[in-house]
Amino acid sequence: MRLLVTGGLGFIGSNFCRLILAKCPDCELINVDKIGIGANPANLRDIENDKRYTFIKGDICNPQLMNRLVHQVDAVINIAAETHVDRSISDPNLFLQNNTVGTFTILEAIRRHNHKARLLQVSTDEVYGEALEGSFTENTPPKPSNPYSAAKAAADMFVISYHKTFGLNVSITRCTNNFGPYQLPEKLIPKTVIRALRDLPIPIYGKGTNIRDWIYV
Numbered sequence: 763m764r765l766l767v768t769g770g771l772g773f774i775g776s777n778f779c780r781l782i783l784a785k786c787p788d789c790e791l792i793n794v795d796k797i798g799i800g801a802n803p804a805n806l807r808d809i810e811n812d813k814r815y816t817f818i819k820g821d822i823c824n825p826q827l828m829n830r831l832v833h834q835v836d837a838v839i840n841i842a843a844e845t846h847v848d849r850s851i852s853d854p855n856l857f858l859q860n861n862t863v864g865t866f867t868i869l870e871a872i873r874r875h876n877h878k879a880r881l882l883q884v885s886t887d888e889v890y891g892e893a894l895e896g897s898f899t900e901n902t903p904p905k906p907s908n909p910y911s912a913a914k915a916a917a918d919m920f921v922i923s924y925h926k927t928f929g930l931n932v933s934i935t936r937c938t939n940n941f942g943p944y945q946l947p948e949k950l951i952p953k954t955v956i957r958a959l960r961d962l963p964i965p966i967y968g969k970g971t972n973i974r975d976w977i978y979v
Contacts, residue, residue: 764790766835768822768868769842771795773945774884776805777979778841783809790814792831795842796821805944822864828871837880840868843914846948850910861913862920869924880931881921887938889915942979951976
């Protein structure tokens with residue numbers, strides 16, 4: 763099986779690439795990443811010489827590139843995204859382009875050039891907004907509350923619409939908070955640990971009463 767992974771030099775992407783090559787000896791993996799904020803080539807230094815692994819520096823918003831790559835694979839795992847909420851407030855357009863337009867470009871490439879390819883859209887529970895009580899289910903309507911989650915929710919809607927309209931084989935995951943190796947120090951757990959080790963104040967968001975789930979990457 764040949765897989766196209768987008769954003770494979772990031773936190774989740776690099777862990778996914780390494781896992782696939784370790785668990786699936788018959789898999790070939792193409793990793794496309796523009797090496798923007800959050801990407802680090804050193805994350806996959808240990809597998810870059812694996813014959814089953816190919817890295818391509820490129821942008822998922824580039825239709826010519828995505829048309830060429832999608833034509834070669836059995837499935838696309840779309841992990842590429844801008845993910846920092848605070849940064850989405852200061853630069854919403856960056857998130858619209860990378861998270862929404864990028865996903866649309868992938869969908870169009872699959873629709874036009876490899877209709878049988880499966881798409882796994884890696885999204886976020888942020889699209890549901892805030893839960894005042896209880897918990898979310900897969901049937902909870904999206905209520906994004908910031909540009910990051912709005913861009914991801916819009917991308918998800920495009921994915922669903924391409925399944926219903928064009929019959930694309932798609933799945934969407936909406937994971938809660940992740941932690942683990944290669945995570946950026948700006949994220950909550952590494953940020954808290956680093957600041958604690960340096961005897962610096964630890965940020966508390968809101969009243970500090972929120973309860974969150976964490977999943978090891």
